[in-house]
Amino acid sequence: MDQKYLGFQCIHCSQEFEPARVRYVCSSCGGNLQITYDYKKIRRVLTKQALAKNPITSIWRYLDILPVSGSSGLSPLQIGWTPLYPSVQGGLGDKLGLKRLFFKDDGRNPSASFKDRAGAIAVARAFDVGENLITGASTGNAASSLACVSVPLGMKTIIFVPQTAPQAKIAQLLVFGATVVAVKGTYDQAFDLCLEATQAYGWYNRNTGYNPFTREGKKTCSFEIAEQLDWAVPDFVIVPVGDGNIISGVWKGFKDLHALGLIDRLPKLLGVQGGESDSVKRAFEGNGKIEAVSGATIADSISVSIPRDGEAAVQALRESGGLAIGVSDAEILTGMRRLAREEGVFAEPAAAAAVAGLLQAQARGVFRTEDKIVTLITGNGLKDVASAMKAVGQPFSISPTMDDLRQLMLRLGLDSATK
Ligand SMILES: Cc1ncc(COP(=O)(O)O)c(C=O)c1O
Numbered sequence: 001m002d003q004k005y006l007g008f009q010c011i012h013c014s015q016e017f018e019p020a021r022v023r024y025v026c027s028s029c030g031g032n033l034q035i036t037y038d039y040k041k042i043r044r045v046l047t048k049q050a051l052a053k054n055p056i057t058s059i060w061r062y063l064d065i066l067p068v069s070g071s072s073g074l075s076p077l078q079i080g081w082t083p084l085y086p087s088v089q090g091g092l093g094d095k096l097g098l099k100r101l102f103f104k105d106d107g108r109n110p111s112a113s114f115k116d117r118a119g120a121i122a123v124a125r126a127f128d129v130g131e132n133l134i135t136g137a138s139t140g141n142a143a144s145s146l147a148c149v150s151v152p153l154g155m156k157t158i159i160f161v162p163q164t165a166p167q168a169k170i171a172q173l174l175v176f177g178a179t180v181v182a183v184k185g186t187y188d189q190a191f192d193l194c195l196e197a198t199q200a201y202g203w204y205n206r207n208t209g210y211n212p213f214t215r216e217g218k219k220t221c222s223f224e225i226a227e228q229l230d231w232a233v234p235d236f237v238i239v240p241v242g243d244g245n246i247i248s249g250v251w252k253g254f255k256d257l258h259a260l261g262l263i264d265r266l267p268k269l270l271g272v273q274g275g276e277s278d279s280v281k282r283a284f285e286g287n288g289k290i291e292a293v294s295g296a297t298i299a300d301s302i303s304v305s306i307p308r309d310g311e312a313a314v315q316a317l318r319e320s321g322g323l324a325i326g327v328s329d330a331e332i333l334t335g336m337r338r339l340a341r342e343e344g345v346f347a348e349p350a351a352a353a354a355v356a357g358l359l360q361a362q363a364r365g366v367f368r369t370e371d372k373i374v375t376l377i378t379g380n381g382l383k384d385v386a387s388a389m390k391a392v393g394q395p396f397s398i399s400p401t402m403d404d405l406r407q408l409m410l411r412l413g414l415d416s417a418t419k
């Protein structure tokens, strides 16, 4: 296999490992691993000019700095290169007095969430190490993503999810043909069971935090943001945080670009957590140690008791000089409604949490008018229709007669004829 990366470094004890020496986590302390690169070598091929000529519009555009061989196992689905929308005229940017506000719509990925970026890399890695079955535990999106991106490659998937995962996510898993184990318990319990099963059966495991390759998929979002902004680095990137793998991946992406000399500064990260799923926020604001919390929040995708990549998330927030924000269920539903009604983008609750974080940070005076702010919309609203209905109420119900319709229009003040 063409070795594209140097090896691994433990984010906890900093020990370095040759690629063949570890599979998942640090063999000395159990810490999560970071993948390391020879930036001097990559600098020669990954230039702005080369990217400008590259016709590929998916995460595979960045193969030069991804830890997979590329010889097989690259999902042909359109993963990544999602739109970066400037806030519309009269939209949230104008209302909040923010002149350069953007939304990166990762709900546009094949399985409708950001997680496709990670699933694709994990599957490519499984191919590189000769595996034909991959397992994973997830709050729902990482799993449905893994099931989806595996299909065109014939990779088998065994998935562990909490039984309480939204129906749409479970439906996706079944539709894509995964073997679905719905665990009567929390995401954290599903995660632990999946790890035990991995050891017992020898499967290849994609679990967030445990598998160091997922972060590498997630970093591609930052590459896209930089290119889509014509290499002008944002001042803030707002990221919803559960396990902390997306935010640490986003940070890795910007750091890679900086090490390659493609950008000259780094953004501040704003990590948003929901309700009592705020372990990363507590650690960031406290002594840095991740401690278990109840995990309660309406945003199922970021409902986590023990964040599995929490240490990396805290490091990312600290290194970037960023901020952690906690948002309530009510703020999340407001964020969902406002993003949909003022920008035309439908976000699932976890993604709406990023918008809630944006609104709260603005109210707290975090931003200047000129700041360039990117809000990551990490999952599509159709993933969790039941929560969406809580944000919007019910439609008007009438008999199929013009009389009833006229009465309704009168009540709504829409009764004057318009052309
Ligand atoms: C839609 C969505 N947003 C945000 C997150 C948070 O990502 P992480 O758990 O890596 O912090 C997830 C994770 O499942 C997700 O599915």
Ligand SMILES: [Zn+2]
Binding pocket: 010, 011, 012, 013, 014, 015, 026, 027, 028, 029, 030, 031
């Ligand atoms: Zn270690």
